[in-house]
Amino acid sequence: MFFDDRLATVLRQRADSDAARRTQFRQLLDILGAEPGGARSARDSSLVANAWMRLGALAETIPAPVRARMIAEPGWRFRNPQLAAHLADCEPEVAASALTRAQLSPSDWATLIPRLPVRARGFLRLRRDLPAQTVALLDRLGVRDLGLPSPALAGNMVPGGNEDGVAPLDDSESGDAESVDEDEDAGAEADADHADDPDAPFILTQEAGREEPHVAPEPPHRPGQPRDRNLESRSEISALVERIARFRRDREHAGEREASEPRLPLGEDTERNRTISAFGFSADAAGRIEWADAEVAAMVIGTRLVAPARLGSASPQTPLERAFARRQPIDGETRMLAGAEAIAGSWIVTAQPRFTHEGNFTGYVGRFRRPVDAGANSPSASEREADRIRQLLHELRTPVTAVQGYAEVIQQQLFGPAPHEYRALAAAIAADAARILSGFEELDRLARLETGMIALEEGETDLAALVARIVSQLSQVLGPRMAGIVFESPPENAALVALDEEGAEALLWRLLATLGGGCASGEMIDAAIETGSGEARLVCDLPAQLLAEEDLFTAEARPVANAINAGLFGAGFSLRLARAEARSAGGALVREGERITLMLPLSARGDQGDRPQDFHAGES
Structure with a gap:
């Protein structure tokens, strides 16, 4: 500075x-x-x-x-x-x-x-x-403690005494006590009796060069003599101060006795069951720990960070030894410590080298910490991968959302008039951004479903009625090309599955739209519902476009007609997402030869009237 x-x-x-x-x-x-x-x-x-x-x-x-x-x-x-x-x-x-x-x-x-x-x-x-x-x-300068000297040691304060104006106690006034030196036990018992008196005034005595609080008895009150209120208040305060001092003194003496007196091995557990998770240290130039935190100092001082180098040794160096030999920082290297139970085991070492002003190496200073326990609660490899995908999608959504917002501003002329050509381009950009965001949503949904972070909600849905409605919607687009899905379910034959209507509709739309979009001109595929064994099965024929795929769930086939688009990433991804949704609902989506089967559990009411059914609308 x-x-x-x-x-x-x-x-x-x-x-x-x-x-x-x-x-x-x-x-x-x-x-x-x-x-x-x-x-x-x-x-x-x-x-x-x-x-x-x-x-x-x-x-x-x-x-x-x-x-x-x-x-x-x-x-x-x-x-x-x-x-x-x-x-x-x-x-x-x-x-x-x-x-x-x-x-x-x-x-x-x-x-x-x-x-x-x-x-x-x-x-x-x-x-x-x-x-x-x-x-x-x-x-x-005569700066003394705020207290009177002890009568037993300093004598009575009477005129005509010694040089200090203090006369010693007379033998006749001392009673049976000859002197304090002759009967120290009696004096100690007297001091203890005085200390128990709450009305005794607070004084200080010097004994063996140490100042300790003692109390002296208050002179007895004579009848007819007025009491001194100030003396009474001082006596109460002095007694309180004395009790506090005595409590602190006894506590200190008890701690000193506990620390100095050895304990006999009588079977009790004298080892402190404590877990040391980290401690600081410093090591000298030879790698020997010369200082550590107080709680582990006695257990680790003298321990070497690395083994001493020996001539002719061909053993490979560990990363810790290599960093020490090169005087480089030690960042998260593993080190095993042996000794007391509190420190034994594996540790992670992080340390920085120390140098003098002249550049001479003097050692390391750093910290030992226990490695993180990779227990059952740690995420699996698939969960970590799914988390990385979600973080990536979060980073990608921000610029796409910004592009979509600016495109909508131009298309709607919020900041002023714009040429129609620019508005058309902006509308196309906004539509593409919306499709990209929908694809991001599908990726995020697949990652969450496969790792079990979300699950489809339970409910009750008529599978046959829902399939009939979706097929009817698809026929309006596929009908002009003489293609579509053939399905017909009589109203009296309902298949109630244990899935809420919103989740079931998203699942069935993704499956049927992917199959219908793969139908070529003039191609019709059959769909049927079967119930039995506590589950409902939707069996659909595969279109010719998907029959040649070896792995149906990794197919990159695109829909034949642009009017139907089940997803941004192709048929394989859409079927994989549908399979994850079916598994989350307690069912499955499997390929059986030239057919694909969706299995969903029946609800409690639908399972009571369970009987095998097979509905076909016709033949292709």
Whole structure:
């Protein structure tokens, strides 16, 4: 960074809202707090002065508890003694957060502490990470903890005592207890009894160089003597603070005992059943792991990424070894780890090489992760292929739809008049785009049906009546060429199939239109319906155009007449789509010699009156 303009950028921002003011306050804290006291700032003095003024103005609009929480956040560096002195003059909660959060050098502390307000110096006694010189300075300045010394250790506060004005306890006043040194157990039991008293005042005693909270008994209340309300309130607060401190101390001691005391093998399961799915690591130039995440450090440190190279070894290198030898990035290579159950097995390694400024190789830093389990829920090869086809169709639909839209705009003259010739061309383009989109729909439908993503809805449809209607529609186009499908079903003979009418009509239209479109001039084919064994069968003759095809479902034959077009990709694709729809409905579409048979399951009502039927309208 050649020019540090962060401070100027922050000051240029307008803080109109409450969120903007809080954001700018955080930014100023981060920038001003990052400058150590010993280094001279390279910023413009007027810019820095403006920053301090803006910081004070923002402090007047942001509540003190909110500023205290911002200062206590661990995400910024606090190394500026000037900022610490500025915040120490603010509200008590802000001063406490600042003096608890500041990380200054001993010389900065020595300069700052005499300038601090008296009430702010006491907050420093709550810290346990101050340098030794700073602690000594606090002691010389008389900054003590907010508590009274223990009577058992410091003596009674009476006039005429020792040099400190404190007289030791007299033997006659001590009762049966000779001294604290002679009976430490008795003193500990007395402290425990005092700690259980909720009305005891909170004091601090120093024992073996460690400050721990203790309580002292409250003097008994004499009849007729008024109670001190302030003392009572302080006693309740002190008792609460003592209970919290005792709870934390007992919890820490329990954790230390659990970590230090060994456990006997009594049959319990002491191994943590945890699954490690990934961890970070760094390796040295020899490929030996020298650092890893804390939970796996003891299990993997010292493990080599690759086996050490040996002279004369002719074994082929793995991709991991080859990348390591060439100092190249390791991208998703497999590595087996042996050892504890938590790390044993196959891993995927991704790492980047590290180099010094002089270009010397120093090792790798990266991450181990478990390979993805290719279980039963993973997609099959056909499903992956179908998904790729759907994605391709999605990409192709966008330009075709755009072309169709612009063609319709020109044909309908939405943006102004256009010549008739252009309108005719635009209409043809729009029609071709519509045919292409319909072909895309068929491809997408076939992919979804073959992978089982969609299925035809169940219902009840009269197969005979539906076939008769479609044949009648086709005869109007095929009749002038003396071609068509011969089918006739009496009304009293119905075949109710378990398929909704919309899906059945699309299936039968695709099948019959493909067969009818393949009929040459003067060619008639027969169609019949048979019922039995819980299914209805539509048997149709194949036209001469399709009889020569070895595989009927891959035929590329086009319809003889342009008036009938069952699909964009030929007869084979249309029959394959019809077969997928029939399978989705619980039936089938098969070729039997010179005929093709569509089988569909009968509905519950149609299956009750099931009896073999064979309907023919005539002979060709």
